[in-house]
Amino acid sequence: MTDPNAIDADGAADERDEDATDDEPDGDLPRGVVDEVERLTRLERTAVDDNEIEAYERRREELLENHDFTSRIRDDDGDDVLVCHPEEWHDDEAGVIRTDRIEDIDRAVEIPLEGTEDPDDWAAVDDRNRDLVAAVREAHGDVHGDNAALLAxxxxxHYAKPIASLTADELAEFREEYLVRNAWPSEKQREVIAESIELVFEATGESAPTVGSQ
Incomplete structure (x- = not known):
């Protein structure tokens, strides 16, 4: 069965590609490009149809090539990590990264592709998280809905896991690091982020974990 997202690769995905170039940069890659490259990689890993797999891989390569970047999967103690780095670092003939060509290691972007405890069916996990976002948005408005989307x-x-499985430490990472470095929420969003997190967990039927509760 063909995943509708694969068809979208030639339709709505074009709009995502255009939007991606307007976001804040992550190294030399716009944040939107990083997010889309990650999305395509996860879809590629869960797809079963060869045509879908090729479509996701091709679009990812095109996005990166537009910024003179390439990517590879690195095994990090058994967990796969997607590494995006400038094409100029790569020695095509030797098939390796030339460390003498790396002038700024921060230009590379590393994206963990596997969670540690939860199922790796990212698409299904993401669908459940997006359902929570929709529920929070409908019940509590767009500001809380936007915060719920950031949490999703x-x-x-970052963890390929349901929101309800996030630990207190991971929620702290979300508030103290992710929001600051990656999300750029509005002032209204920042003012109510704690309440938004509580509302998201309330929608799951659980209470948000606190330090010492794990």
Whole structure:
């Protein structure tokens, strides 16, 4: 069965590609490009149709090539990490990264692709998280809904896990690091982020974990 997202690769995905170039940069890559590259990689890993897999891989390569970047999967103690780095670092003939060509290691972007405890079916996990976002938005308005969407991005993209499975430490990382470095929420969003987190967990039927509760 063909995943509708694969068809979208030639339709709505074009709009995502255009939007991606307007976001804040992550190294030399706009944040939107990083997010889309990650999304395509996760879809590629869960797809079963060869045509879908090729479509996701091709679009990812095109996005990166537009910024003179390439990517590879690195095994990090058994967990796969997507590494995006400038093409100029790569020695095509030797098939390796030339360390003498690396002038600023921060230009590379590393994206963990696997959570440690939860199922690796990222698409299904993301769908559940997006359902929570929709429920919070409908019940509590757009500001809380936007915060819920940021939390869903964090849970799915960084840990490949349901929001309800986030630990107190991971929620602290979300508030203290992810929001500051990656999300750029509005002032209204920042003012109510703690309440938004509580509302998201309330929608799951759970209480948000606190330090010492794990």
């Amino acid at each position: 991005d964090f849970a799915g993209n």
